[in-house]
Amino acid sequence: MVNVETRGKIRYIVITLILINLGLFLVKWIPSVFFRSVSLEADAFNSFGDFVYSILFLLGLEWALKPKDKSHPHGHERIEPFLSLSVAVAIFATGVYVVRHAIVGIYDPVFSFSPFFIVSLVISASAKVWLSFFLRRKGEEMDSTALISSGRDARTDVLASLTALTGVFFARFGVVLLDSVFGLVVSIWIFKTAYEIGKESFGYLIGAAPSDEVVKEVEDILKSNDLVISYHDLEAHYVGPKVHISLSLHLPPDLDFDQVHRVEESLKDEIKNLDEVDSIYIHMEPDPLRDED
Numbered sequence: 001m002v003n004v005e006t007r008g009k010i011r012y013i014v015i016t017l018i019l020i021n022l023g024l025f026l027v028k029w030i031p032s033v034f035f036r037s038v039s040l041e042a043d044a045f046n047s048f049g050d051f052v053y054s055i056l057f058l059l060g061l062e063w064a065l066k067p068k069d070k071s072h073p074h075g076h077e078r079i080e081p082f083l084s085l086s087v088a089v090a091i092f093a094t095g096v097y098v099v100r101h102a103i104v105g106i107y108d109p110v111f112s113f114s115p116f117f118i119v120s121l122v123i124s125a126s127a128k129v130w131l132s133f134f135l136r137r138k139g140e141e142m143d144s145t146a147l148i149s150s151g152r153d154a155r156t157d158v159l160a161s162l163t164a165l166t167g168v169f170f171a172r173f174g175v176v177l178l179d180s181v182f183g184l185v186v187s188i189w190i191f192k193t194a195y196e197i198g199k200e201s202f203g204y205l206i207g208a209a210p211s212d213e214v215v216k217e218v219e220d221i222l223k224s225n226d227l228v229i230s231y232h233d234l235e236a237h238y239v240g241p242k243v244h245i246s247l248s249l250h251l252p253p254d255l256d257f258d259q260v261h262r263v264e265e266s267l268k269d270e271i272k273n274l275d276e277v278d279s280i281y282i283h284m285e286p287d288p289l290r291d292e293d
Helices: 004-034 038-064 077-107 115-142 145-172 177-205 212-224 257-272 288-292
Strands: 230-239 242-251 277-286
Touching (some): 038 077, 077 145, 257 277
Parallel strands (some): 242 277
Antiparallel strands (some): 230 242
């Protein structure tokens, strides 16, 4: 459960993200008002899309970070995949705008260079490099899929800004058409990010299976317990951003009730300590081979 201190930290991070994305949009958009560069403007509106979804984050996280209550006994964190999905939709919409703008520029290429283009894109790339590491680290520390998704988007934005910078460079030395072409290439990075985040978020919402590594960690815990004879019907799936696990265990039939209970609680504690696991159901059974004897 997210405590009050963690909730405050996440709010602070998201507000910081909003301000940075707004600043990067203005840093890139203002020069494009006075001078002409399709690739720069494309990257500016990429940052504007980031600004919009950051606001959605802040609004949605206010709900996601609410403590559990009678109507939501497991808390409200399961709204996070919807937040990540909204990120994907906002990023995709930005990509559509960029494509449309770049195609118009290809048919009617216009470019007027300004040193501000270089400065703004270098600032953008540098800021996004820092954000990508910062958001990923904080997302992992606070177990927030929304922050991790933002970190991945920031990493792709670095490539988008460098792509725009390449377009500006070629246009500066006379190949004006490449300004629009590289503006179009920016959209590829945008769509790639939207697809990856959307696919992962959709998997959370429809109860997809976790990675093989998560299942293996569970199996390793089961195999390490000397009282576990065997296990079967191990199922793992996402419920929101967290994994729910159910399984059946065979234990020695001569164990008394207290011993069985201790084994169950011990295994549950170990498995729930795994980063992605939220809940686990264990069905205890006696050794079937012993029954046959």
